[in-house]
Amino acid sequence: MPKKLSLIAGFMAMFRRDLLQYIKSPSQLLNPLIFFIMITAAFPFAVNAEKAQLVQIGPGIIWVMAILSYLLTLHHLYLDDAEDGCLDYIILSPQPLPLLVLAKICAHWISSGLPLIIISPIIGIIYQMQVDTILIMIATLFFGTFALSLVGSIGASLTISINNSNILVSLLVLPIMMPVLIFGARTIELYQSGATTMSGLYFIGAYCMFALSFSPFASAAALRIGAD
Amino acid sequence: MIEFFAMDYAYYVYISFLSFITVVIICTNNAFKHHKITLDRIKNTIHQMSDDNET
Amino acid sequence: MIPWLFISGLLLMVYGIINGLFYAPSDYQQGDAFRIIYVHVPAAYISMMAYSLMAFAAFIALIWRIKIAHAVIVSAAPLGAWFTFLALLTGSLWGRPMWGTWWEWGDPRLTSELLMLFLYLGYMALRASIPNITKADKLSAILILIGAINIPIIHYSVEWWTSLHQGSTLLKSGGPSIAAPMLYPLLASIIGLSLFFGSLLLIRTKAEVLKREKHSRWIKDMILGDEV
Numbered sequence: 160m161p162k163k164l165s166l167i168a169g170f171m172a173m174f175r176r177d178l179l180q181y182i183k184s185p186s187q188l189l190n191p192l193i194f195f196i197m198i199t200a201a202f203p204f205a206v207n208a209e210k211a212q213l214v215q216i217g218p219g220i221i222w223v224m225a226i227l228s229y230l231l232t233l234h235h236l237y238l239d240d241a242e243d244g245c246l247d248y249i250i251l252s253p254q255p256l257p258l259l260v261l262a263k264i265c266a267h268w269i270s271s272g273l274p275l276i277i278i279s280p281i282i283g284i285i286y287q288m289q290v291d292t293i294l295i296m297i298a299t300l301f302f303g304t305f306a307l308s309l310v311g312s313i314g315a316s317l318t319i320s321i322n323n324s325n326i327l328v329s330l331l332v333l334p335i336m337m338p339v340l341i342f343g344a345r346t347i348e349l350y351q352s353g354a355t356t357m358s359g360l361y362f363i364g365a366y367c368m369f370a371l372s373f374s375p376f377a378s379a380a381a382l383r384i385g386a387d
Numbered sequence: 388m389i390e391f392f393a394m395d396y397a398y399y400v401y402i403s404f405l406s407f408i409t410v411v412i413i414c415t416n417n418a419f420k421h422h423k424i425t426l427d428r429i430k431n432t433i434h435q436m437s438d439d440n441e442t
Numbered sequence: 443m444i445p446w447l448f449i450s451g452l453l454l455m456v457y458g459i460i461n462g463l464f465y466a467p468s469d470y471q472q473g474d475a476f477r478i479i480y481v482h483v484p485a486a487y488i489s490m491m492a493y494s495l496m497a498f499a500a501f502i503a504l505i506w507r508i509k510i511a512h513a514v515i516v517s518a519a520p521l522g523a524w525f526t527f528l529a530l531l532t533g534s535l536w537g538r539p540m541w542g543t544w545w546e547w548g549d550p551r552l553t554s555e556l557l558m559l560f561l562y563l564g565y566m567a568l569r570a571s572i573p574n575i576t577k578a579d580k581l582s583a584i585l586i587l588i589g590a591i592n593i594p595i596i597h598y599s600v601e602w603w604t605s606l607h608q609g610s611t612l613l614k615s616g617g618p619s620i621a622a623p624m625l626y627p628l629l630a631s632i633i634g635l636s637l638f639f640g641s642l643l644l645i646r647t648k649a650e651v652l653k654r655e656k657h658s659r660w661i662k663d664m665i666l667g668d669e670v
Contacts (some may be wrong), residue, residue, distance in 0.1 A: 407481035
């Protein structure tokens with residue numbers, strides 16, 4: 160009779176395993192980041208690189224590119240496990256599936272969202288942002304990327320049984336991510352023009368909490384159906 | 388009754404009404420065609436089955 | 443029942459449109475361009491109603507596992523997508539003379555209608571890429587439910603963001619703010635289009651059920667019975 164794990168232990172075990180997996184394949188982690196940097200750096204070449212203009216378009220570009228590079232990482236969330244069969248064991252495990260899904264989402268956020276947040280000040284400097292603007296940007300990215308992980312998890316779990324699902328995931332998830340994008344980019348812009356920003360941050364936080372309340376359950380349901 | 392092309396912005400109004408009618412026609416056509424094709428297909432298979440049974 | 447719905451819907455719609463197009467007095471602010479309301483509002487209304495219907499059916503299908511609900515969702519999706527497209531097109535045609543631009547990004551209703559079109563397309567793309575019907579049913583139902591958070595966003599976005607879009611003409615406290623000769627054709631075309639939509643939905647659902655149950659006994663009896 161195997162020892163029964165507590166809920167927290169199960170969560171931590173899943174979390175640690177996923178983190179280890181991400182750490183062991185650094186190229187998976189780094190490639191989206193490099194993509195993010197290169198694309199954002201390509202914009203000033205393509206459009207007129209005057210300072211005022213860069214300040215104006217910077218927040219929007221940073222947010223769009225953050226979402227794009229995030230979409231590239233989504234398929235690691237479940238697809239790798241589905242391919243080598245681990246996913247079946249995860250679904251069959253006695254721990255509640257939404258909890259394990261949440262652990263996977265957290266690990267995914269730490270491995271893809273946090274690095275993005277860490278390098279975002281560099282991009283901010285490229286786009287001529289002030290220091291306080293960069294702080295606001297980090298705050299929006301902080302909540303925003305977590306919401307992206309949560310929403311993306313739904314898209315990734317819906318498509319595990321499909322081959323070549325990369326573009327499909329983007330198609331499904333982008334409209335749902337749009338409120339995050341709008342409020343994320345607008346908040347930074349509002350701050351630059353001197354208006355109040357807290358309402359935008361509150362909205363992103365609220366969206367994040369809202370996604371937190373249903374995403375693990377929806378993803379778990381989709382995984383169960385998909386793995387049948 | 389209002390003159391046909393005398394109203395202001397006549398072209399915008401007429402294009403939008405035309406597009407409305409087009410969409411309605413497309414939808415109707417699709418629905419009926421879809422229904423007819425499925426029915427025909429099912430009939431064919433059933434007839435085939437009964438033919439097979441007779442021979 | 444289908445022919446009755448179809449014919450009454452068609453008649454009401456024709457009455458509404460002819461009246462709206464030719465007989466209603468022109469608006470003192472917008473001139474004759476306001477006549478687009480007679481196609482724009484019904485189309486937008488149908489696009490939202492179709493999505494709500496799909497979300498409701500998805501809920502029923504997932505909770506009580508009623509098979510016909512899936513058939514309803516499948517049949518409603520293309521219709522809803524067409525009318526969403528129509529609402530966008532006429533909205534843009536209306537925007538050109540009134541706002542001086544084909545497309546106004548600052549207007550939340552226009553943009554969320556666009557997102558709704560993306561949701562419809564994403565739904566159909568997801569369905570098309572899963573070969574197994576029952577799996578496709580369940581997974582896409584989850585997607586529909588998730589996307590349903592978009593509907594309240596559409597509805598409340600008018601209050602959330604200040605915008606160019608005029609407030610709703612019909613749903614105001616203190617009675618509709620529109621003169622009777624303008625109102626009746628509008629109501630007629632909305633109700634007519636709803637009935638029309640309902641009849642097309644029934645036809646499509648019937649076909650879909652026939653397709654899904656093609657191996658069952660009662661269909662064989664029904665078709666052979668028709669021919670005797």
